[in-house]
Amino acid sequence: MNSTAATAQMHAEVLVIGSGAGGATTAAVLAQAGFDVLIVEEGEWIEQGSVVPFSLQQMDFQYRAGGVTVALGLPSIAYTEGRCAGGGTEINSGLYRRPPEDLLQRWATDFCINDLRPEEVMSIANEVEQVISVSLVPGPPSAPSDVLRRGAERLGWQNSEIPRWMKYASGDASSGQRQSMTRTYLPQAASHGARLVTGCRIDQLQMADGKATRATTTLGDGRHGTIDFRHVFVCGGAIQSPALLQRSRIAGYIGRSLAVHPTVKLTARFADELNVPGDVPVHQVKEFAPDLSFGGSASQPGLVALALSDQWRTFSRAITDWRRMSIYYAAITSEGRGRVRAVRGLRDPIVTYALTRRDRALLGSGLSRLALLMLEAGADEVYPSFRGAPVVRNRRDLATMQSTFSAAKASVMTVHLCSTVPMGEDTRRCGANSFGRVHDTTNVWVNDASLLPTAPGVNPQGTVMALAIRNARRFAATERPRG
Amino acid sequence: MGEQFASPAVTVVTGATGWLGQALVHRLLADPSRRRLRLLAQSTSEGRRLESLGNVEVVIGDITKPDTAARLLYGIGADVDVIHTVGIIHPKRTRQFLEINVNGTRNVAEAALDHGVRRLVHVSSNSPFGTNAQTSDSFRATEPYHPYLNYGWSKMEGELAVLDAVTHGLDATIVRPPWFYGPFQPPRQTTFFRLVRAGKFPVVGDGEQRRSMVYIDNLVDGLIAAELTPAAKGRCYWVADARAYTVNEIVATVGRALHDEGFTVKEPSARLPALAGRVAELGDRVVQRLGRCQQQLHVLGEMNHTIACDISATCSELGYEPRVELYEGMRSSIRWCVEQGLEL
Numbered sequence: 006m007n008s009t010a011a012t013a014q015m016h017a018e019v020l021v022i023g024s025g026a027g028g029a030t031t032a033a034v035l036a037q038a039g040f041d042v043l044i045v046e047e048g049e050w051i052e053q054g055s056v057v058p059f060s061l062q063q064m065d066f067q068y069r070a071g072g073v074t075v076a077l078g079l080p081s082i083a084y085t086e087g088r089c090a091g092g093g094t095e096i097n098s099g100l101y102r103r104p105p106e107d108l109l110q111r112w113a114t115d116f117c118i119n120d121l122r123p124e125e126v127m128s129i130a131n132e133v134e135q136v137i138s139v140s141l142v143p144g145p146p147s148a149p150s151d152v153l154r155r156g157a158e159r160l161g162w163q164n165s166e167i168p169r170w171m172k173y174a175s176g177d178a179s180s181g182q183r184q185s186m187t188r189t190y191l192p193q194a195a196s197h198g199a200r201l202v203t204g205c206r207i208d209q210l211q212m213a214d215g216k217a218t219r220a221t222t223t224l225g226d227g228r229h230g231t232i233d234f235r236h237v238f239v240c241g242g243a244i245q246s247p248a249l250l251q252r253s254r255i256a257g258y259i260g261r262s263l264a265v266h267p268t269v270k271l272t273a274r275f276a277d278e279l280n281v282p283g284d285v286p287v288h289q290v291k292e293f294a295p296d297l298s299f300g301g302s303a304s305q306p307g308l309v310a311l312a313l314s315d316q317w318r319t320f321s322r323a324i325t326d327w328r329r330m331s332i333y334y335a336a337i338t339s340e341g342r343g344r345v346r347a348v349r350g351l352r353d354p355i356v357t358y359a360l361t362r363r364d365r366a367l368l369g370s371g372l373s374r375l376a377l378l379m380l381e382a383g384a385d386e387v388y389p390s391f392r393g394a395p396v397v398r399n400r401r402d403l404a405t406m407q408s409t410f411s412a413a414k415a416s417v418m419t420v421h422l423c424s425t426v427p428m429g430e431d432t433r434r435c436g437a438n439s440f441g442r443v444h445d446t447t448n449v450w451v452n453d454a455s456l457l458p459t460a461p462g463v464n465p466q467g468t469v470m471a472l473a474i475r476n477a478r479r480f481a482a483t484e485r486p487r488g
Numbered sequence: 489m490g491e492q493f494a495s496p497a498v499t500v501v502t503g504a505t506g507w508l509g510q511a512l513v514h515r516l517l518a519d520p521s522r523r524r525l526r527l528l529a530q531s532t533s534e535g536r537r538l539e540s541l542g543n544v545e546v547v548i549g550d551i552t553k554p555d556t557a558a559r560l561l562y563g564i565g566a567d568v569d570v571i572h573t574v575g576i577i578h579p580k581r582t583r584q585f586l587e588i589n590v591n592g593t594r595n596v597a598e599a600a601l602d603h604g605v606r607r608l609v610h611v612s613s614n615s616p617f618g619t620n621a622q623t624s625d626s627f628r629a630t631e632p633y634h635p636y637l638n639y640g641w642s643k644m645e646g647e648l649a650v651l652d653a654v655t656h657g658l659d660a661t662i663v664r665p666p667w668f669y670g671p672f673q674p675p676r677q678t679t680f681f682r683l684v685r686a687g688k689f690p691v692v693g694d695g696e697q698r699r700s701m702v703y704i705d706n707l708v709d710g711l712i713a714a715e716l717t718p719a720a721k722g723r724c725y726w727v728a729d730a731r732a733y734t735v736n737e738i739v740a741t742v743g744r745a746l747h748d749e750g751f752t753v754k755e756p757s758a759r760l761p762a763l764a765g766r767v768a769e770l771g772d773r774v775v776q777r778l779g780r781c782q783q784q785l786h787v788l789g790e791m792n793h794t795i796a797c798d799i800s801a802t803c804s805e806l807g808y809e810p811r812v813e814l815y816e817g818m819r820s821s822i823r824w825c826v827e828q829g830l831e832l
Binding site for chain 1 (some may be wrong): 616618620621622624625628629630631632633635636644648651804814
């Protein structure tokens with residue numbers, strides 16, 4: 006699919022803002038149903054393979070603000086957002102989890118979501134799994150992934166390989182090609198006539214009586230322009246979508262309930278070389294799920310240095326040994342809440358997040374359990390990512406580690422951002438209706454991770470895609486293309 | 489679980505006059521396959537009391553002295569199991585934690601290693617692991633140490649002393665009981681019944697925090713299973729009742745047990761905000777830093793938290809099956825107090 010250059014004045018029947026897991030699927034469904042669809046993406050089209058996956062260079066090209074975005078709080082939580090054609094699907098771990106069925110049921114009840122039928126969502130998930138080739142790694146797992154499996158087995162903890170949306174050219178884990186949006190739903194949308202414009206930012210939606218009529222834009226060269234449309238789907242992700250609605254003065258429950266999976270990290274050093282710079286582990290430890298999960302992180306040398314930097318004075322000497330090291334995380338489902346607030350004059354919204362007492366305790370015990378798992382898997386040394394952390398070599402050191410840990414001293418980060426425009430009929434806690442139309446508007450839809458009523462406790466892309474397709478189909482069944 | 493050891497020629501018990509020790513000795517005395525019992529007592533008067541129970545050998549000594557453990561094992565062959573129940577939980581001075589729980593245990597482990605005993609069973613605690621991060625969490629069989637104050641630290645060091653001896657060839661198994669209850673209880677536990685009777689047991693927060701507990705006879709079952717299961721060498725096991733109870737359930741069940749044993753029980757009225765628990769915990773830390781222990785502060789500080797453990801590995805690997813639950817166990821505990829003439 007080729008993207009076309011943005012022009013100052015554009016028109017579309019349906020404007021889709023954002024081209025990630027939500028936007029690409031929305032565009033594909035609506036284009037196929039005969040709507041005239043224009044997808045507008047703020048980032049650029051970066052061909053897969055033109056930057057090294059999971060590298061610092063990739064952060065420059067494909068992440069918002071070079072990957073340095075922070076939710077303020079004590080501690081502040083670093084987060085990352087994709088900003089490129091395909092959005093987060095181009096840069097994330099590629100791990101696929103089905104929407105948890107019991108969770109869908111709970112959402113439907115707790116948030117009064119009409120017609121949220123688990124069997125329908127599961128059948129959509131089946132289709133998605135075909136399109137993006139969800140599959141297991143052929144052959145043995147990579148060494149860093151096997152660390153998780155081995156440690157968990159020794160402890161008797163549940164673990165499993167998480168499938169990915171990958172096509173493998175050969176029977177080898179390293180031959181995988183990610184089936185991100187630029188390879189799947191965006192070309193599918195284009196084949197039905199959808200147009201994609203990159204390098205174009207939407208500044209605001211002009212509203213009149215609950216109806217959006219025009220979007221104002223900023224193009225790559227700084228010029229401003231407009232897009233006219235009948236319907237608009239906002240699919241910019243859980244930070245950008247609520248921020249755009251707020252800039253457009255759309256009131257309601259928007260940006261008030263940011264949910265994330267806060268994670269803390271450690272680096273483990275082994276006797277043998279195991280670092281795989283261009284990939285991430287596919288095993289996850291689910292013994293304590295959904296509250297607490299363990300997995301592996303990207304471990305490029307630059308990222309290893311970053312992970313050691315919290316206690317650089319004593320940890321830095323280890324960096325020369327990065328080939329024997331790999332980074333792992335402990336993620337929790339948080340009881341805390343965050344906010345997204347667009348501020349006039351600032352390009353990006355102010356994001357805040359507050360962890361609860363229980364969240365902090367769970368991060369500490371999670372990091373400790375993860376360190377124990379590393380020792381069981383045979384790690385010689387474990388370097389936890391928090392200020393004042395000790396090097397952990399044995400069981401006694403784990404006690405020292407947990408007694409020195411505090412969440413305020415840790416590098417807490419997150420990738421799974423959601424719930425800023427929760428869907429449902431309960432307007433006290435939902436920003437959009439049961440199918441994503443923003444309450445008190447007639448033609449503004451949100452269709453991305455913002456809609457998930459709570460953080461799902463699993464990698465959310467599968468859930469985001471299935472819900473987006475459900476909502477887009479509902480739209481196509483009730484609104485007619487002008488044709 | 490695989491094959492079982494037969495009872496050894498000699499069974500050695502330390503801490504035989506303690507709460508757990510007494511229950512264990514009574515069980516062993518009732519078992520005809522236990523041919524010889526050798527017990528450690530702290531004084532001649534304690535020794536005489538033990539000798540009155542039946543056919544036992546008594547060694548008088550102080551476990552904190554290095555030669556005591558060697559004397560305890562002197563003159564008996566290698567077909568001997570040692571069950572080490574000595575421990576201190578509410579001392580006057582915090583240094584007693586070090587002397588008894590750490591040095592005492594190291595003395596026993598080293599003597600057992602030198603002697604070449606068949607199996608040492610060491611009684612540890614939940615305290616080396618602190619508290620669960622959230623109400624729904626349970627400690628698995630293997631967890632990272634996160635000791636709760638000095639007691640927890642001393643029990644962790646005790647475990648490490650045993651595990652260190654295991655790396656040098658000792659055959660040992662560690663049993664971790666949480667809060668236990670039942671006959672032979674020390675006087676401090678009657679306070680618990682009195683508070684519940686008066687409706688004044690301090691429930692901290694919403695009372696939904698969970699606590700694993702173990703009825704004393706369940707614990708004795710677990711100790712013996714750990715002693716007699718060959719495959720348990722070098723392993724650690726939680727021994728607790730089948731499930732953890734919420735604090736609300738504990739208070740209500742004890743109230744019901746007291747009522748059914750003929751006591752009048754007032755409606756529970758003592759609710760404390762979660763903050764009170766945190767203040768008590770802080771107070772406990774400060775007092776302990778000064779080298780002292782204050783029992784009420786300690787208990788109240790811990791009441792705020794969930795301490796729950798998962799016994800599934802104990803059941804599958806040791807064939808342990810907890811037979812008694814809270815209501816039944818509390819009734820027999822109350823009856824025992826009445827028989828002893830204790831005021832409830």
